[in-house]
Amino acid sequence: MSHVLAVSNQKGGVGKTTTVVNLAAVIAAHGKTVLVLDLDPQANATSGLGVEPKSGVSLYNALVDLENLNDVIVGTSVENVNIIPSEVDLAGAEVEIARMDDHLHGLQKVLDPIIDQNVFDYIIIDCPPSLGILMSNALAAADSVLIPMQCEYYAMEGLSVITGLVERIRTSGANPKLRIEGVLMTMYSHTRLADDVIEQVRSYYGDAVYDTIIPRSVRAGEAPSFGLPVVAYAPSSTVAEGYFAFGKEFLDRAKAW
Amino acid sequence: MSHVLAVSNQKGGVGKTTTVVNLAAVIAAHGKTVLVLDLDPQANATSGLGVEPKSGVSLYNALVDLENLNDVIVGTSVENVNIIPSEVDLAGAEVEIARMDDHLHGLQKVLDPIIDQNVFDYIIIDCPPSLGILMSNALAAADSVLIPMQCEYYAMEGLSVITGLVERIRTSGANPKLRIEGVLMTMYSHTRLADDVIEQVRSYYGDAVYDTIIPRSVRAGEAPSFGLPVVAYAPSSTVAEGYFAFGKEFLDRAKAW
Numbered sequence: 321m322s323h324v325l326a327v328s329n330q331k332g333g334v335g336k337t338t339t340v341v342n343l344a345a346v347i348a349a350h351g352k353t354v355l356v357l358d359l360d361p362q363a364n365a366t367s368g369l370g371v372e373p374k375s376g377v378s379l380y381n382a383l384v385d386l387e388n389l390n391d392v393i394v395g396t397s398v399e400n401v402n403i404i405p406s407e408v409d410l411a412g413a414e415v416e417i418a419r420m421d422d423h424l425h426g427l428q429k430v431l432d433p434i435i436d437q438n439v440f441d442y443i444i445i446d447c448p449p450s451l452g453i454l455m456s457n458a459l460a461a462a463d464s465v466l467i468p469m470q471c472e473y474y475a476m477e478g479l480s481v482i483t484g485l486v487e488r489i490r491t492s493g494a495n496p497k498l499r500i501e502g503v504l505m506t507m508y509s510h511t512r513l514a515d516d517v518i519e520q521v522r523s524y525y526g527d528a529v530y531d532t533i534i535p536r537s538v539r540a541g542e543a544p545s546f547g548l549p550v551v552a553y554a555p556s557s558t559v560a561e562g563y564f565a566f567g568k569e570f571l572d573r574a575k576a577w
Numbered sequence: 578m579s580h581v582l583a584v585s586n587q588k589g590g591v592g593k594t595t596t597v598v599n600l601a602a603v604i605a606a607h608g609k610t611v612l613v614l615d616l617d618p619q620a621n622a623t624s625g626l627g628v629e630p631k632s633g634v635s636l637y638n639a640l641v642d643l644e645n646l647n648d649v650i651v652g653t654s655v656e657n658v659n660i661i662p663s664e665v666d667l668a669g670a671e672v673e674i675a676r677m678d679d680h681l682h683g684l685q686k687v688l689d690p691i692i693d694q695n696v697f698d699y700i701i702i703d704c705p706p707s708l709g710i711l712m713s714n715a716l717a718a719a720d721s722v723l724i725p726m727q728c729e730y731y732a733m734e735g736l737s738v739i740t741g742l743v744e745r746i747r748t749s750g751a752n753p754k755l756r757i758e759g760v761l762m763t764m765y766s767h768t769r770l771a772d773d774v775i776e777q778v779r780s781y782y783g784d785a786v787y788d789t790i791i792p793r794s795v796r797a798g799e800a801p802s803f804g805l806p807v808v809a810y811a812p813s814s815t816v817a818e819g820y821f822a823f824g825k826e827f828l829d830r831a832k833a834w
């Protein structure tokens with residue numbers, strides 16, 4: 321069965337997209353087949369994997385017209401990684417989904433046929449930075465949630481919000497199987513603030529926090545302009561090494577479930 | 578007349594909240610009276626100005642129950658800066674506003690009485706990182722939009738999206754007076770990527786880009802844990818000096834309109 325992983329944090333700029341494209345590339349290199357679902361109207365995961373966002377070829381049509389998602393799956397700059405692209409119109413889908421009867425399960429309905437085909441080992445959803453309807457749809461459809469987090473104070477304040485939302489989605493019955501896959505610390509630079517934040521997050525969330533910490537490196541910022549994950553663009557950079565280690569830790573833990 | 582300034586960019590983590598709390602503090606030190614409107618359910622501007630988010634005292638009640646905003650204006654850790662706080666429930670307001678007849682002008686309706694009282698020189702709106710209904714409401718109510726932008730590739734890709742949205746809000750008649758106040762480059766560190774991005778943004782947006790560039794400094798990340806803008810927490814830091822210079826440039830330009 322395909323595992324559906326939502327990569328989510330309502331705090332903006334914490335490394336959700338960077339984690340999606342690099343995790344996808346690393347686990348693909350370990351022999352998994354991966355489908356990325358770009359649920360962010362900014363379409364950063366789409367361009368970060370070398371795909372031109374094209375109006376009419378995105379999740380938007382499938383969500384609103386309940387079309388077949390298979391028609392919008394395209395290849396990317398990374399072998400064994402496919403994507404359902406995003407486009408700006410996706411922002412408009414929020415209003416349309418809000419007006420549906422069961423507005424929490426719009427995404428699940430279009431994903432089910434893909435999951436049943438069992439073509440992909442992992443379906444990884446890049447979530448927008450919001451607490452809105454697209455994010456709730458992703459949590460309602462996912463098996464688990466990966467939460468990237470900057471080593472910053474505002475990001476730490478927001479952690480209880482996303483974990484609270486996951487809890488509510490699970491206990492309300494919207495998605496009883498939903499669990500937290502883990503918390504990944506990103507953009508680490510050696511400062512007292514970063515060390516304080518990591519210490520507090522580890523003391524509060526314990527084993528949910530991955531051992532791997534992703535360092536800050538300008539190479540991560542350069543990679544998207546080449547349409548490549550940083551593990552492909554600059555494989556010997558510190559940030560790429562971080563994501564290689566994280567990919568392995570992710571797969572080792574996934575075996576344990 | 579109070580000037581309503583929306584600080585907005587759908588790209589996450591570009592320094593919207595940090596710019597709002599520091600601009601508010603700097604122009605208050607220049608003798609202006611300022612009201613901050615925290616439109617982000619994360620409530621970062623609220624805690625960044627030393628205010629505890631409190632359920633029931635926020636924009637949410639006013640937006641959904643059309644109550645008087647005056648009842649939810651509170652003081653902050655900075656003299657002459659007041660705030661209408663946010664709370665997590667504000668995320669729920671999106672669905673409720675989507676169902677109203679004129680879903681673009683919900684915020685304008687509750688702001689109008691405050692603007693007419695003419696107590697505040699500036700009303701500064703901290704926007705969430707989204708293209709959703711709260712953001713559109715802010716653009717529909719604002720006189721102008723300040724766009725903070727990280728010196729990064731993804732942030733550059735997103736600039737045409739926010740400027741496109743501003744154009745649509747103006748030309749559709751939703752807010753014919755709306756203009757771009759300016760583009761502020763933030764979190765600058767001296768890399769080839771940052772210099773490339775600044776050069777491209779300047780060549781495309783010309784004079785709309787402020788001369789002042791805000792440098793990256795860990796002091797900016799430390800300040801919110803003390804409930805203070807960095808200009809109050811570490812006034813001689815490079816990032817505080819950046820915001821002092823920006824506040825002056827902002828006021829000089831505002832005179833020109």
Ligand SMILES: Nc1ncnc2c1ncn2[C@@H]1O[C@H](COP(=O)(O)OP(=O)(O)OP(=O)(O)O)[C@@H](O)[C@H]1O
Pocket residue numbers: 331332333334335336337338339360364447448449506507508534535536537538539540541542544559587588589590706729730731732
């Ligand atoms: N380890 C890193 N070191 C340096 N820069 C990074 C790193 N990871 C990500 N970045 C850069 O930081 C910015 C934010 O990262 P990213 O866009 O992945 O975050 P996000 O959470 O997806 O943002 P949003 O909330 O807008 O969706 C991007 O410009 C990205 O290139």
Ligand SMILES: Nc1ncnc2c1ncn2[C@@H]1O[C@H](COP(=O)(O)OP(=O)(O)OP(=O)(O)O)[C@@H](O)[C@H]1O
Pocket residue numbers: 330331332333449472473474475588589590591592593594595596617621704705706763764765791792793794795796797798799801816
């Ligand atoms: N000049 C700076 N130097 C270093 N860190 C900064 C700077 N400006 C902001 N930060 C930090 O970067 C993070 C993102 O900034 P901020 O929260 O202000 O962005 P935002 O655009 O409001 O994010 P969101 O999209 O989530 O609303 C915060 O942790 C903040 O403390």
Ligand SMILES: [Mg+2]
Pocket residue numbers: 336337338360364446447448
């Ligand atoms: Mg993203």
Ligand SMILES: [Mg+2]
Pocket residue numbers: 593594595617621703704705
């Ligand atoms: Mg913010």
